[in-house]
Amino acid sequence: MSIQRKATASVTMNITDDEIFNDERGYTEQFQERVLDEGRSTSLMTLEKAVGGEVRVELKLNARLESNENIIVDGIAELYEGVSENSTDLDGRREFGMVVPKDEIITHNVNIRNDDEGGDHAEITIAISNMEI
Structure with a gap:
């Protein structure tokens, strides 16, 4: 019998377009829910936000349900x-x-910076739950 679990992702993204006089800031959030089948990789969320006419941040989350009922998320x-x-x-x-893990919620923070020119950055908070259907 195939195992199924419900994964939910809640994401907030704060982005800063670094400017000489006035930084431009943007914020977005998204909630997504998916039913996962054991052993099958599934797109959990894709999120994109642009700020200041120059900066864009993209986030992609894929999830896979393991036989031990843990959810593995790659981002x-x-x-x-x-x-x-x-x-x-x-x-x-x-x-x-x-x-x-099964029946838990895990939060992860990702800080991404402009590694080439500096200044621009984004702070992303990701909360993933693994619940019974």
Whole structure:
């Protein structure tokens, strides 16, 4: 019999576009719920926010339910900075993982910086739960 669990992700993202005189700031949050099947990788959340006409942060979370009912979450946060919010100039990248035991909620913080030019940054808070359906 295949195991199923409910994963919920709650994410907040604070972004700063570093400017000489006045920094521009942006905030977004998202809540997503998915039913996971044992052994199958599932996209849990994709979140994107642009700020100040120059900075964009993207977050991707994938989840997999293990036979022991733990949820394994793999995440990637990327910061782009350029002449527009659609820039493909990747200036910061953070990969991370989380293990969310059965019937628990785990919180993880990701700080991403502009590793090339400095200044721009984002603080991301991720809370994942692993609950019975």
